Structure formats: structure tokens, C-alpha cells
Amino acid sequence: MADKFNLSRLVRTVASEIYVVWEGERRVGQLHIHYAHYTIHVTLMLEVDISMTDEEDLVEQIDEDIISSYLPSFEREEMLVTIFRGEEISSFSYAPSTMEDIEDEEE
Template sequence: MKNVISFDREVRTPHSESYTMLDNGEIVGRVDLHIQGPNIHATLCTTPDASDDRIRDLIDAVDEQIAMTADPFREDFIVTVWKGVPAGVYGDAEASEDKINLGEISENS
């Protein structure tokens, strides 16, 4: 039985979206979509141990559930895949438990 991938949207702009990808509540990846007219460019980041079949399942889930354009027909769906581990979330705002302040990095360097 194929697992059902769900998506938790993090950011949306007029031409792009970012999602955390979940499988039974566990994070299995992240996808950033950039919509350019009838084309969609995606960057999919997943775990280092993801098999080719797993990557295909993730791409299919993105394609079936969230890869939509305003045009009636999509011309192309281009996906770049990265395998790796999360290194953290970095930002200018005050640090929280799950975010690292960029100022702290330069101060500690």
C-alpha cells in the first residue's frame, strides 16, 4: 500500500510556494515551487536514504496534489532533487528554539 504524502504550506507568494512534506506526521522532505506561466520548476529536498522509488512517489504526490498553474494546460514540470539532512532554519529575527539568529553566527565566528 502506497503511503499518503501530505503537505504543510509554509509560504505562498503570487508565483511560488514552499511546503514541508509529511508521511504519517513524519517529515520526509520539503518542496519549493516556482510558477512561470504554464511551467512549474520545483526543488525537492528529501532524506539521504530516499530510494529512487521513494523520490518518484514524492514527485508524484507534488504533481497530483499541489503543482497547479493558472493556465488551463501545464507545459512542463521540472523537478530538481536534493538528498540531505536539515541543517537548521536561519533568519534575521530574534532566535527561537527552532530558529538560529544570523547575528549569532557572525558573532560566534
């Protein structure tokens, strides 16, 4: 069976990763993973309602596709998953937001 969700990595550091979670063309949420020695902290922020079965399948997919590839032999009791339900309200960056801003900085 093919995976229902697509996990698109945005950021990867030595100790963490951030993914956007997609179901087809629909953005389902965002995933933050932090590797802390023998414990892996997973925070899943769902932006839409999904069934409990889909939620369980998504956590299993995260474990199989990401966690197990990072640390294949770790004890599953050491993976702590916290799931939130919410919506993205805003985003902030110091980076220029338009081409005009970029051109102004070059002058």
C-alpha cells in the same frame, strides 16, 4: 489509495510555494515550487532516504495535489523537477528567538 505523504504549506506567493513533506510523523524533506510563465520549477530536498518508488509516487502526488490545482491544463513537459538529498544544518532569522528577547524589545 490514500496519499503516503503529507504536504504542509509554509509559504505561498503569487509565483511560488514552499512545503514541508511528511511521512506520518517523520519529516521527509522540503519542497520549493516556482511558477515561471509556462514552466514550473520544482526543487525537492529530501532529508531521508526513500525508495525510488516512493520518490516517483511523491513527485506524482506533488503534480496531482499542487501543480494540477494551480495550472490544470499545462503540458507536463514544462514541469522541471530537481531532487536533492541533504540535511538541514541551521536556520537563521532576524526575528526574536525567545520570549525574553521579545520582552526586551517592548521596553
